[in-house]
Amino acid sequence: MTEAQLNELGPALTAFLERFASRFRSTPTLGHLRTYARGLLSELPRKTAEPIALAAGTPVRTLQEFLKDHLWDHQGVMRDVRAHVAQQLAATPGDDLGSVGLLDETSALKKGDKTPGVSRQYLGCVGKVDDGIVTVHLGVCRGSYQTLIDADLFLPECWSFDRTRCRAAGIPEDMIHRPKWRIALEQLDRAQSDGVKLDWLIFDSEYGRSPDFLRQLDDRSQLFVGDVPRRFSCRAVGKSGVRPEEGIKGQAAEEVVRHATAFRAQEWQVVRLSRRTAEDQLWRVKCASVWASGESGWSMRTYRLIWMCSEATGEEAFVVSNASSECPVERVVRVAFCRANVEHLFRIAKSELGFAHFEGRSYVALGRHLSVCVAMMAFVAEHTLRLRGEKSTGNGRTGVPGVEALEPRLAGVAARDGRAGVGVGSHHLSPASQPSRGPVQTQTDRSSTHTQKTKKT
Secondary structure, rough: OOHHHHHHHHHHHHHHHHHHHHHEHHHHHHHHHHHHHHHHHHOOOOOOOOHHHHHHOHHHHHHHHHOOOOOOOOHHHHHHHHHHHHHHHHHHHOOOOEEEEEEEEEEEEEOOOOOOOOOOEEEEOOOOEEEEEEEEEEEEEEEOEEEEEEEEOOOHHHHOOOOHHHHHHHHOOOOOOOOHHHOOOHHHHHHHOOOOOOOOEEEEEHOOOOOHHHHHHHHOOEEEEEEEOOOEEEEEEEOOOOOOOOOOOOOEHHHHHHOOHOOOOOOOEEEEEOOOOOOOOOEEEEEEEEEEOOOOEEEEEEEEEEEEEEEEEEEEEEEEEEEOOOOHHHHHHHHHHHHHHHHHHHHHHHHHHHOOOOOOOOOOHHHHHHHHHHHHHHHHHHHHOOOOOOOOOOOOOOEEEEEEEOHHHHOOOOOOOOOOOOOOOOOOEEOOOOOOOOOOOOOOOHHHHHHOEEEEE
């Protein structure tokens, strides 16, 4: 946003930040929050403490100490953000999908070895293994409303085993390496505790590959639709419906959908995905119940495995869900494609809010930077929603002065902030969705495609 636009939004921003006042020990420290928040919303090319302080006329060291040393509860700020978002969701008109939780991770290149969590690991922002950090996030969308609501640093094992290094970075003694899906469960629990009610949770194959993660979601009675890898281990449910014995090995999902009778015996169903600014997409889908296999054995319940193939490109996707058979498969497919929202949120966070700009050696400072970024995402989402319909951006989204200008610039930003995926307009294919190795039709597939009724969703 320009300075004039920030000034126009100044009263609204001040009122928004006042809800966090109880998390700060002193009025001056709360004032630094407003300085930092305005800096993140500004047009500064680099949004770290130093340029933000210089632009605001604040001593650089003061703003650096605000992030690292001043007394304020950034985790409490995040809780307040979630509680506020819960209120926004309750007041926001939705569609038949309701409120959809968006689980994903993003990354940032970092050099040196002092930034908390920096390690040589796979970074989606560059599509390869490199030095950088990875953060796990939970977002939410409902109708046209969308925002992030949580952020956690992923701590690599090399850091977890080196407690001296952790202490130097201010990483708590009880913080250890956890798989990303366990971090995701912690975020889901916090969201529910703070009043955020999710009708669905969606995620990519990094999380879907773990049957234990799926089981934990079942234990929480959380409906989900998640991408799984082509090699996801499972077996189609047989006529008896009996759970496989422990000695029986699972098969790759890509083999199950091609050879299991439950898939071969059914015709393709065609699902139409409507888009505002481009032609509709047609996806051929088949769905059958499967048992999932993991390190702890076979799942205690069955899941729906959905095989999707793009009519236009032949690309495939594999999705699992714990939705009952009464839920139409086209609705499950539409939920799956809501993942485009989190990619959009990451692009805004990185290109407009300085999400990946953090520079420093303090874990606390990193967490505080992320918390203010998430708060600003919620601020933008709230005001975009309030003014929707009054000033269109021409691409289906609208917003406050300055916010609407964010969108056109994003059109040329490559989707490199999550793991590499295939962008398809307002819909998204995860890395699990790869070009088919060959024709996906079975003996009755292709001929039946043209005789079915196309469903528009």
